[in-house]
Amino acid sequence: MADRDEQSLFEAPPIAEQERMIEAILFATSEPVTLQDLAGRMPHGSDPAEALVHLRRRYEGRGVQVVRVGDAWAIRTAADLGFLMRKEVVETRKLSRAAIETLAIVAYHQPATRAEIEEIRGVSVSRGTLDQLIELGWVKIGRRKMSPGRPVTFVVTPEFLDHFGLETARDLPGLKELRAAGLLDSRPPPGLIPIGDGDGDNEDQPDMFGDE
Amino acid sequence: MADRDEQSLFEAPPIAEQERMIEAILFATSEPVTLQDLAGRMPHGSDPAEALVHLRRRYEGRGVQVVRVGDAWAIRTAADLGFLMRKEVVETRKLSRAAIETLAIVAYHQPATRAEIEEIRGVSVSRGTLDQLIELGWVKIGRRKMSPGRPVTFVVTPEFLDHFGLETARDLPGLKELRAAGLLDSRPPPGLIPIGDGDGDNEDQPDMFGDE
């Protein structure tokens, strides 16, 4: 180059100073900066390539790194700290009716097979509903049932008990208590044996918990 | 918080690691980040204030600096390297003399009412002047003053501090001297007391000499 000699007349800043300059440029620029660009912006006679080696070493192990992007350079977050750049927004939603009913049936009737749940709910249980309850950690797959086809059963987990403040699933209030609490329609079903007539309402439950 | 105790069981990361985290967070954004925000993003038990002391020291004399802006922190390039950043300079609209003076009055006298600004400058403040400062994000409306008419007050913003490289509004140049000289006192004009009800807040009275 014609002006090479002319430029060498100016004394280049010390390498530590060049390092500072690159640090500032890489920080303030939105795009990665090429060596050529760096050289163009720094005082004549600067050696950005060498200064970069120093700068890069200085940032080793730090929270940000001097990285090469193609033929340009940039400052980026250290990979192991990427989690800091994420903000978790927790959204709380109510369980769907299908899910809460399925959960209730599992809790009251465990171990319960899918067929049993469907029989009690009167509708089929979508795979998603049980998956969701399992994902929530409230329901897990229990032992297979000793019946034809050996279907899997579902049981509630310790996390379920923890969430609902129960010591055991047996602590769940029975129908009689539900009615006393006003949760059951007290109107006697027409022509039917009234529900919760003393102790007859839980008859199918104890054995279900018994064989665990 | 209910889970405070539970969380304190987890050990906070070593301070050097916390320093890295803050480094990563501050490098990632152009906006100052509050201590509270930092604490919220770092693992529980972290002490961002202490880690910041270390980080700040680490960047002393570097090409970028850890600076305080009100109760927030940011990284900014060192002012002596501004010449490298010509490419990044965003040409800002030149402020009028009225705007600059109004800004200074708000900064030094805050919270300042419009009437106070007018009293100091001796002319009425055109609507556009304050609007412009508000639009720039340097001035905002503060609390209403507890004086007759409950006039709104104007105060400077964290963005103002950020723009002028001030840690707090107390660091305004010459503030102490001005206060010592009594030049920041709100001194009502003698003899005008009946109009302003004794507090000098005679709004809509830009011409405070008018009644004598």
Added chain:
Amino acid sequence: MSGDFEEIGQSVGDRLAAEALIVDVGAYEGPLDVLLMLSRTQKVDLRQISILALAEQYLTFVEQAKELRIELAADYLVMAAWLAYLKSRLLLPPDPSEEGPSGEELAAHLQFQLARLEAMRESAAKLMGRDQKGRDFFARGLSLDVERVRRVTYTATLLDLMQAYARIRTRDDFRPFVFDRDAVMSMEQALDRLRPLIGHMGDWADLSSYLPTGWGEDPARRRAATAATFAASLELAKEGHIDIRQSETFAPIQIRRKTRDNG
């Protein structure tokens, strides 16, 4: 000769004074600004300034503006009147019967105002002389926005659980009297049925062709199955698995598997 000389000398002096004083009224930010400019000619601390002399200067300024037919805004004239009044208060011995502040008090306040305005001017200059962001120092050029991750947690209370169970049990007891479940098909059933079929769907086909066998004859069962299948197909369309169309009102509803390119 000498008279001429004097005359010329005076007019030069006047001209100079006029030039010094009347630059351009439009350049002043009000009477206080003019006073501040005039006070600088006294070359003393603003707190020590002679208000009497300043009032004199200001009145001259206003006079000259009038001579030059410069129209001054009302507040300049108000200030002139006030200064004339102040001047007389300062010159005349105080009248003990007069109420209100003394001339000295008024003069002191004007000194204070001038000093305060000048202090603010200097402070404004210092402020603007500071290193400024975007000019002398810079913020991060590349702002990584914090990525927001949405995590959904589901909650239910023991009460929800009990109510759900109570609901089911109550329904059980009523069931033989309320429903003839034979003719009811739930959307979930229809969904379970349709889902595995999606993979085999070809081009547009009537929804009715997807009704389960055995549900097409009895009108009640057909109605239930059609409704459930339609609801299920809407759900599948919402999930992006199928397309759904109807050429006009009451025309057959058609569905097909969604083509992959836009999904």
